[in-house]
Amino acid sequence: MPLPVSAHIAVVGGGIGGLATALAVARAGSRVTLVEKAAQFSEIGAGLQLAPNASAALAELGVLDAVRERAVAPPRLVMMDALTGEQLTSLDLRSASYRERFRHPYLVTHRTDLHAALLAACERHPEVSLHTGHTVVGVNQDTSGVRLRFAESHEELAADAVIAADGLHSRLRQALVADGTPVCSRYVAFRGALPAERMTGRMSKHASSEAVMVWAGPRMHLVQYPVRRGELYNQVAVFESDSYTPHSDDWGTEAELEERFAGTCQAVRDALPLVSRDRRWPLYDRAPVDQWVFGRIALLGDAAHPMLQYLAQGACQALEDAVALGHALEQSSSLERALATYASLRSPRASRIQTNARRFGEICHLEGMGATLRNMLLASRSPENFDDISWVWTPATAAAPAL
Template sequence: MPVTSPPLHIAVVGGGIGGLAAALATARAGHRVTLVERAARFGEIGAGLQLAPNASVALAELGVLEAVRRSAVAPPRLVMMDALSGEQVTSLDLRGGAYTDRFPHPYLVTHRTDLHAALLAACQDHPSITLRTGHTVTDVVQTPSEVRLHFAETSERLPADAVVAADGLHSRLRRILVGDGDPVCSRYVAYRGALPLSRMTGAMSRHAATESVIVWAGPRMHLVQYPVRRGELYNQVAVFESDHYSPGSDDWGTEAELEARFSGSCQAVRDALPLVARDRRWPLFDRPPLTEWVHGRIVLLGDAAHPMLQYLAQGACQALEDAVTLGHALRGHADPAAAFASYAGRRRERAAGIQTNARRFGELCHLEGMGAALRNRLLSSRTPEDFDDIAWVWTPGPTGVPAAASTAAPGPVPALPRP
């Protein structure tokens, strides 16, 4: 039942997908929200984003699923190809009865900016949400009755009953509260971007026309492709392990390494590589699971709590699950510390399982030699209707009961790597 005590004032730090979703869920739970973002204006960088059915469930509860679907693509299949031979390894059918019987909500692919824009518009329209840009949090002071945020740009202090730290991979609030150092670099780097479908030619054009999510898996590298924005753009992400990674150095994961790593791939991958965006490279980070997300009246959410590698395509999905679960907890508890403890208790085990399995999934995707041959032989025996290994990831955890009652506990490493 909704809390009948006076609404709380919750400050949310971070205006990315997780922060906006948290603000929206909190406001829909009946509380007042001030969201602070350090950038001068709201925006999101990056390219394509995959939203498994657990994310679609969360978006529906937040009231933005239909807005997201207007520009998203619902791919018919997830396909894994061998990047060296060019042969199909395995696939999953996302439109057949086996999928719809098990997952009532769709699997979507979208441009990251489109999802962000839908969440931002919903927050702008909500009367209980105040959005502030150009506010960089430098410190947080907590008392038994409130939390005060300090900012670099002003001497103003923002008081709130509680704070949600959704400030991303390099979370300043996590550094202040937990002090566990920097995220862990995987030595892998990504080049990514979306380009007009009209630039696709030959085999690339035929692959794009299928609207499928295609992963070309190879030794210490992979390429992923799928359409976004109503099929007008084609998203491509090339990922590889650098031999020249050095902590503190920026001279690794170069374009020359990209070309060298993919040089032995099949013709379809080599044809696609020149069209992969090169304007920015993205080092890939995660952290080991964190046991404590709650610090009195402050709680971590999204990448601030559980940054994960992209191989299960669950980073944004898990942030959306966080937000919905937080909203449920804030409906059920008048005390913010109790609500935060309830939220973390429901989310911690599931998020940790997905963090850990994302790493394993990357190892499976990037096998070499005999390991890759055995992977291909094993996965090729699967049918497109076999969702048993991935179902625990795609089925959202409970939002209103203790985590121990969840049926979505970590299971085997799933079958299709999805960056």
């Protein structure tokens, strides 16, 4: 058994993926310096689904209990027809079949709560050094290490390796991979969490069930579920814009949102006025790439595999990345071998999920006869049949301790 790699690793990016990576690397025995360009650590957005592969990763990182304190464990995932209001299919997340197959819980949480749990764990770890207000503007590497340059100072950071966890618009990826800019799907999301007591009348029925509700319709959908111990209710309205124009923000407007959802059932129309309009989120991804490691620099999370949200796996895959990197550092005889092992383990799986997220979005947004056939096929599914999703929810890394 090789001795674990002991090195100084720099992590660029203080989001969920970056913090998880810093924690995994430190727990594997290396020293970590994490740099974040913002003036303080924070996370934007609303709710987040954590499938059992993510819960397994959080258990590996030692933060699952902290996350569960503020999360909700929904009893079911339910897919509804947004036009007719009829249930299409569901998955029973409390069944014996689920527990035997996955062993870890399916959780929904607020992004800020997950981020806070990871940040607190990093702050407690003696081998993690956290630095805000550091914008990476350049990188140089040779056979002995990597040096990062920052906009805010002339001082450089020297490390044995760098993990680029700086998101969809990763500067490090742009310097290493010649694949252009992220691809806009022409879809946009309006999302946010509101106090649960505002879900009154007909809407309160679904809010009180604690289920994850997905209302699928032609070129649009609505997702609903409770977060933060049920105190908040998360809603995400997604639709394809007919007015998309590259290099312009004048598309995916509130007026289009209202128009796209105008023909939906009463339950969806009741919920729509309470969907947050503070910010619109254009949805991007990229085609998978084979190469994640460039000398002593490795890509991770959205910097490596940005994906559309239709399988709810963006953050889950970043957590898997972090755990896999930690395992590789523990089990490899050199830093170079550890980075190569990490990429070879993670790249095929993440790429497959990237590709299938697009396909699931197409299925969710079918129109006409396509939607009719989808509904007929889904109607025959058992709530305890996880065959079509089990490969997504089962990580390729070693299993964490069971519940």
